[in-house]
Amino acid sequence: MLCFAKAFRLVFEKGTGVIEKTYNKDKLQLDFQVNEFARSLRMNKSMTVGVLLPELDNIFSTRIVSEVENILMEHGYSTLICDYKNSPALERSKLQFLTRKMADALVVMPTHLTAEDFADINKPVVCLDRPIEQFDCDRVLVDNRGASASAVQHLVAHGHERIGILCGPREVYTVRNRLAGYREALLQAGITPDESLILFGDYDVKTGHRLTRQLMQSENPPTALIATNFDLTTGMVIALNELDLRIPDDISVVGFDHAELASAMRPHMSVVLQPIQQIGQEVANLLLDRLQGGTQSMREIVMPTCLTQGQSAKHI
């Protein structure tokens, strides 16, 4: 069998990349291109990590992925991104796709996946932002309860009792936990949560806009608002503007994510910040450990959040 690999290949490591020069019997080939299918088949690995995200247009997840990517790249791994557009069916089929077709390991930000979906997946999996019930795998989570609790405490400290909260979809893990933290913090402050101040919807700008209008135009509107992700925060700010409600004179607010914009605004907006860079690092490290054959037991890492105080909350 005449093999291509019969050729004599000099491999120079140069920085992060690899330059391969091939000498054939008759000719010097400088433009040799490895067939990655063959290599992957032979090695039974593709040096590729699959990333499964709910949707692409979300600054939180894409920024984390960006971090993960940077670190993995330094170790010779590439990153493939799939999104499932918040569809349970797509979520499962893309998981299958990444697993069977491509990836040596997975980073998954699940919504509806269950342990069953991972039954025949014998590859390292790291859950990002959300765990999967009954499925023991490495995971990097955020202290969601603490996040919203700190927002509530900040507002309570300014005398607010009627605090509205804009939430994402009910079924999402982070949404439930952020809401739980909100309730706990209110109760701890001796305030009974008013269910009419709790609104759910999609995690997008339009929803933030709609829910804010709904809340502020109700009979008994809140004196303060918490938005629980960046898009909701943006929609909230736009809607308050339209309603001629000034921050913080007419309404106090706490936003979520995106320090740059929050501190560019006048007055600075108080925001809950998730440690995006560190989350990415933790994910990458867990992944690399597993890929390098670590056989430790499952690890769960919970990252703290931090409330950056601006001037978007005012004493009532």
Place this chain on the structure above:
Amino acid sequence: MLCFAKAFRLVFEKGTGVIEKTYNKDKLQLDFQVNEFARSLRMNKSMTVGVLLPELDNIFSTRIVSEVENILMEHGYSTLICDYKNSPALERSKLQFLTRKMADALVVMPTHLTAEDFADINKPVVCLDRPIEQFDCDRVLVDNRGASASAVQHLVAHGHERIGILCGPREVYTVRNRLAGYREALLQAGITPDESLILFGDYDVKTGHRLTRQLMQSENPPTALIATNFDLTTGMVIALNELDLRIPDDISVVGFDHAELASAMRPHMSVVLQPIQQIGQEVANLLLDRLQGGTQSMREIVMPTCLTQGQSAKHI
């Protein structure tokens, strides 16, 4: 050689998916998993299309990709997404990665790529939103000149002459063309463009915010503003709010993209809309044609935009 494929496989087509059942000599295997590396090596194709984007967090590109994905899926193709974070080096290396490792064809939204980068790529390529000089490949573009011209005309019709424009990075194709359309429409209306009203920056919310403040706090601010993508539009609206400038009473504006938010706002915002769904369809069709062996010459499709009139522009 004992081949796995020695097994007898029944293949049932069921909807879009394929269920494969394998009977081995000794046992009935229902959980047979194809080795996609081997299949790809043998077939010399992966049934996968690679998508290369400047960044993930951009509603315009991710929505288009979503459309493309839907159509390709119906034809048995999967989609892989890579972003290059606006880095020229990454842009090239990810192109290489997608080409060599994975994809049968490519959808590329280029910034710095040149014809040279495609010299040794013998796969179908469709350029999305931006062409590549000297490189003849299928492409789907948008009438960017017409887009910004229609925004200018809309404002001029309301008596505005000092119209500011928030642009993305100078080097981007769409930015240059949108700016050109702006200049042309002004000149056509007998107005000499004022260079101090033209600002460049990144295509993000923070930049929209910053540039708007800069423009509106200058000595001789414009009476109307055009933002040339969705993130810039969002930043603009937030900044105008902070500056206590009411739309449209104090300032007229035209935004870009995202019909849903524009029409949710009060008053409705006038926006330039790009036909995202159709763009996705055109891209997918071009791709499928090539993948099915069409050998037509290069095709360029330019999509029209449409200005949706809201009440965000007022007679001066």
Place this chain on the structure above:
DNA sequence: CTGTTAGCGCATTCAA
């Protein structure tokens, strides 16, 4: 140190 070979799992072809 250099060149040859085996086999990864698949789809295809050929043989029975």
Place this chain on the structure above:
DNA sequence: TTGAATGCGCTAACAG
């Protein structure tokens, strides 16, 4: 109809 043989291009093990 059904089973066996071939080779896709690679890497690793082996032989000279």
